[in-house]
Amino acid sequence: MMTLWDASGGQTVMVTSLDPAIDLSVSSRLREMGLDCGDPVLCLRRGPFQGTLVVAIADCVYSLEQHIARKIQVKPL
Amino acid sequence: MKRIILVGKPNSGKSLLFNQLTGLRQKVANFPGVTVELKSGKFEQYQLIDFPGAYSMSTLTRDEEIAVEKINQALLDQQTALIICNLDATRLQSSLMFGMQMQAMAQRYGKPMVFALNMIDEVARFGHQIDVAALSKDLGAPVYAISAKTLEGIAEFKTAVLQDAEQAATEINAEDTAALPALDFSEQVKQSRLLAAKYGIQSTVVLKHQNAIDSFMLSNLSGGIAFLLVMFLLFQSIFTFATPLMDAVETVIGSIASFVTDLTGPGMLADFLNDAIFGGLGSFLVFVPQIMVLTLIIGMLEDSGYLARAALICHKPLSYFGLSGRSFIPFLSAHACAIPAIMAARTIESPRKRLITMLTIPLMSCSARLPVYALLVAVLIPDTRYLGGLVNLQGVAFFGLYFFGIVTALLVSLVLSRSSLNDDAKSDMPFILELPTYRLPHWKPLIHRVTNSAKQFVYRAGPVIFMVSLGIWVLGYFPTGAGGLQDSYLGMMGHWIEPLFAPLGLDWRYGVAILMSFLAREVFVGALGTLFGMDGADENIAGLAANIQADGLTFGAGMGILLFYVVALQCVATVATLKAETGSTKLVTGLVIGYGALAYLLAMLCAQLL
Numbered sequence: 168m169m170t171l172w173d174a175s176g177g178q179t180v181m182v183t184s185l186d187p188a189i190d191l192s193v194s195s196r197l198r199e200m201g202l203d204c205g206d207p208v209l210c211l212r213r214g215p216f217q218g219t220l221v222v223a224i225a226d227c228v229y230s231l232e233q234h235i236a237r238k239i240q241v242k243p244l
Numbered sequence: 245m246k247r248i249i250l251v252g253k254p255n256s257g258k259s260l261l262f263n264q265l266t267g268l269r270q271k272v273a274n275f276p277g278v279t280v281e282l283k284s285g286k287f288e289q290y291q292l293i294d295f296p297g298a299y300s301m302s303t304l305t306r307d308e309e310i311a312v313e314k315i316n317q318a319l320l321d322q323q324t325a326l327i328i329c330n331l332d333a334t335r336l337q338s339s340l341m342f343g344m345q346m347q348a349m350a351q352r353y354g355k356p357m358v359f360a361l362n363m364i365d366e367v368a369r370f371g372h373q374i375d376v377a378a379l380s381k382d383l384g385a386p387v388y389a390i391s392a393k394t395l396e397g398i399a400e401f402k403t404a405v406l407q408d409a410e411q412a413a414t415e416i417n418a419e420d421t422a423a424l425p426a427l428d429f430s431e432q433v434k435q436s437r438l439l440a441a442k443y444g445i446q447s448t449v450v451l452k453h454q455n456a457i458d459s460f461m462l463s464n465l466s467g468g469i470a471f472l473l474v475m476f477l478l479f480q481s482i483f484t485f486a487t488p489l490m491d492a493v494e495t496v497i498g499s500i501a502s503f504v505t506d507l508t509g510p511g512m513l514a515d516f517l518n519d520a521i522f523g524g525l526g527s528f529l530v531f532v533p534q535i536m537v538l539t540l541i542i543g544m545l546e547d548s549g550y551l552a553r554a555a556l557i558c559h560k561p562l563s564y565f566g567l568s569g570r571s572f573i574p575f576l577s578a579h580a581c582a583i584p585a586i587m588a589a590r591t592i593e594s595p596r597k598r599l600i601t602m603l604t605i606p607l608m609s610c611s612a613r614l615p616v617y618a619l620l621v622a623v624l625i626p627d628t629r630y631l632g633g634l635v636n637l638q639g640v641a642f643f644g645l646y647f648f649g650i651v652t653a654l655l656v657s658l659v660l661s662r663s664s665l666n667d668d669a670k671s672d673m674p675f676i677l678e679l680p681t682y683r684l685p686h687w688k689p690l691i692h693r694v695t696n697s698a699k700q701f702v703y704r705a706g707p708v709i710f711m712v713s714l715g716i717w718v719l720g721y722f723p724t725g726a727g728g729l730q731d732s733y734l735g736m737m738g739h740w741i742e743p744l745f746a747p748l749g750l751d752w753r754y755g756v757a758i759l760m761s762f763l764a765r766e767v768f769v770g771a772l773g774t775l776f777g778m779d780g781a782d783e784n785i786a787g788l789a790a791n792i793q794a795d796g797l798t799f800g801a802g803m804g805i806l807l808f809y810v811v812a813l814q815c816v817a818t819v820a821t822l823k824a825e826t827g828s829t830k831l832v833t834g835l836v837i838g839y840g841a842l843a844y845l846l847a848m849l850c851a852q853l854l
Contacts, residue, residue: 192304193674199300199341199433200676211455215464218560219569219675226335226440226447228454228679230556230569235674 169243172220172236174210179244182206186238193235201225207244248290248409249318251311252330253342254297255680257362259283261330261392262294263689265402282314288406290325293318296590299338301345304673306598307590315346319353326409327357333367333374333389334450334681337440344432347385356412358386358405365391372445379443393686454681461553471557474550478541479643484636489533494786497522497529512721519774520717531615531766532698538611539580539697540690547685551576552677559675565654566661568592568675571601575653578608579646580697582818586825593673600660602825603835606813607653609646611701612765616809617645619769622789624802649810652842701766704817709770712760716774734775748808748844749801749851758805762814800854804847812843 174180182202185194201224202208209223220236222229250265252258266285283294295318296311303309318324329346331339343359350357359380367374380387388404390397460466501522508514545551551573559569570592578585585605592598609617621641628637719734738752745755757771769788776791813819813836823832 190673192302193676195302196300196304196676199302200338203433212459212462214462214559215467215557216560218563219556221458221462221556221679223447223451223455225337225437226444226450227338228451228458230552230559230675230677230679232559232563232569232675235676 168240170237171208171210171222171231171239171241172233174208174220174241174243176210176212179207179209180241181244182208182239183242184240186240189235189238197235197239200227200229202239208241245291245323246289246325246409247318247321247323248287248292248326248328248405249315249324250292250294250328250330251315251342251346252297253299253332253335253339255678256297256330256332256335256339257392258297258330259294260686260689261328261360261362261390262292264392264395264398266292288402290406290409299342299678301342301349304676305591305593306595310590315349319349319355324355326405326412327355328360328405329357330360330362331387333361333363334370334445336444337436340436340439341433344383344436347383348432356408358388358408359383360401361387361389362392364389365394365396367445370445370449372449374443379439382439382442450681454679457682458553458679461550462556467553467557471554474545474554476643478538478545479646480635480639481537481541484634484639486534486537489537490530493530493533512725515721516717520713529702531618531769532701534614534618535580535611535701536694536698538614540694542577542580543690543693544685545576547683547690549680549682552679555677556679562654565657566597566600567654567657568594568597568601570675570677571597574601574605575608575650578605578610580611581700582606582608582610582815583821586818586821589825593675595673596661599826600657602822603660603831604653604657606815606818606822606835606839607649607656607811609649609810610765610815611697612815613809615766615769616761617642617806619772619789619792620802620806621645622786623792623797624799624806645806645810648807652811704764708764709767712767713770713774716756716760716771720775747851748804748847749798750805754797754801754805758808764816765809765814768809798851798854800851803854804850807850808843808847810843811839811846813839 169180171180171182182204184204185197185202189197197203206224211221211223211228213220214230217233219230219232222231250258250262262283262285265287282296285292285294295314296307298308298311298315300308301312301315303312318327327346327350329343331343333339347357361374361376361379364374374389376387376389386404386408388397388401390401392398461470501518504517504522505514508517545554554576555569555572557569558572562569562571571589573591574585574588577588582605585608586602589598589601589605592601621638625638625641629635630637716734719737720732722733724731734756735752738756741755741759742752745752745758748754750758753772753775757768757775760771761768772792773788776788776795819832819836822835823829826832
């Protein structure tokens with residue numbers, strides 16, 4: 168299963184599910200940010216030292232750490 | 245007094261709007277989470293309160309928790325006349341996400357709310373126009389297009405908001421509306437997206453410029469080099485740019501000193517003015533320009549939006565020490581002052597990482613240490629310049645001291661992260677950070693911030709230094725008079741404490757200066773200025789440095805004092821803030837003792853080994 172962390176720079180993907188193990192407050196924040204099932208996400212680049220992933224969601228750019236990006240399942244668009 | 249409350253998403257121009265409405269110059273920066281405490285100011289007959297920014301009413305970080313707690317209290321308060329929700333016009337979807345949650349809450353509690361559609365100038369710059377009237381109709385609340393930066397629409401906004409607040413006071417009855425159902429979460433998401441799609445700018449247009457700069461700033465190689473260069477220039481500039489200003493201050497103080505002492509003639513008064521006032525207080529004032537340069541550069545970095553990128557770059561390396569990328573911002577601002585830095589740690593998502601950050605912030609070299617470093621670096625390190633004067637050996641030594649503080653903080657963090665400190669379920673919240681748009685600094689608030697930092701430096705430490713200089717001078721002058729320091733009351737007391745400092749290779753005069761500096765670190769230079777002034781040093785810093793050199797301070801003992809000041813926690817205000825933020829006297833007492841013992845040990849090792 169492809170996760171957001173696996174997406175390459177410049178690739179647009181669609182969120183298919185969030186890992187149920189994610190803390191409830193975190194998953195609701197992710198949904199508010201635009202990381203809910205069916206939402207498109209543009210993966211911009213990996214941050215230096217492979218620590219974070221930089222993504223464009225709706226009108227914002229966010230940095231997500233690897234640990235959380237690996238818990239967001241996606242499929243290529 | 246009736247209140248108007250100002251809320252909004254972080255980094256949406258809210259603090260700048262607050263400043264424009266109240267005339268106050270609150271700290272404004274281009275980093276999410278600048279308002280980490282409530283700010284209030286007078287806006288006509290109302291009290292305007294600026295709340296910390298929040299992405300959502302369901303919270304993730306401590307600053308959001310505080311924001312939501314306080315918003316709920318304000319909604320229940322009869323004195324709250326109106327809510328202004330600030331929206332970033334260039335990022336409508338994310339702004340409306342919070343705005344609509346806030347609107348639902350306001351309706352529930354019967355409080356009127358208006359929207360300030362801020363940064364409208366940037367929307368125009370992108371060649372876009374927002375149909376404000378239609379957006380207002382769709383939202384069911386007044387919307388005012390403004391730019392807090394260019395002041396576009398601000399005058400009209402002020403008039404309209406005051407009218408809205410007046411009208412609300414007579415019309416709204418909380419009991420009538422308290423039963424309104426809150427908007428469903430998914431419905432809020434859906435509506436904010438619909439409205440953003442209908443009125444907002446296309447995200448690809450807004451983010452194009454930002455992404456182009458980020459492709460350089462966040463790449464492995466160029467991003468890393470840029471980061472190191474920015475940090476190196478930051479610390480070098482404290483020396484390079486501040487030197488002419490410091491020379492100017494020193495010349496002015498020297499001229500005043502000669503003028504005044506010429507007027508008084510020789511005698512006890514002249515001795516007092518020369519040694520206690522110009523030697524003690526004067527030698528401390530020389531460092532004001534360095535404080536201003538440091539604050540200016542940190543402020544410019546904050547305003548530009550680069551700090552969020554720096555936090556991202558640092559996340560992985562900091563995670564090895566049990567910290568978050570968000571710890572970088574408090575660590576950097578701690579180089580100006582630890583107190584706002586400890587407050588800024590509230591933006592750290594994980595309580596455990598937040599606690600570790602707060603406990604290690606005192607190890608970052610704050611501006612109060614600058615005078616001590618500058619004096620001793622001038623004593624111990626030659627003023628050699630390279631690359632046409634751009635790189636100064638004394639500047640490199642300065643960088644080394646700051647670096648030592650950072651490394652010590654990281655090692656302490658590592659130890660603390662391996663302990664069971666605050667090991668609860670929410671202790672490991674993930675690192676999620678919004679990267680703001682790159683912007684040019686807002687010069688007016690920045691310049692105010694710089695002058696304010698100088699004022700605070702002088703007002704906070706000035707009276708203490710004056711009293712200490714006066715006390716030292718009186719104890720050192722009597723009963724023997726001028727030139728009899730060794731046999732004075734101070735000399736007698738100093739010899740009594742000398743054994744404590746003997747393992748550090750220091751005589752009683754340094755012992756007195758170090759003990760006095762537990763009141764405020766800057767006192768060290770003032771106290772030495774007075775002590776050496778009484779022994780015949782000039783009233784300027786170069787003269788004091790030369791006198792200390794001639795007096796025979798060894799390299800090891802001097803380096804020991806420097807490392808002592810890097811590590812020891814000698815600030816009463818920082819200790820009080822830590823106690824308030826951690827809620828633990830035991831923890832903070834342990835920290836003061838622990839850092840004190842480590843500082844003493846390092847100073848002793850330097851004195852014995854170097």
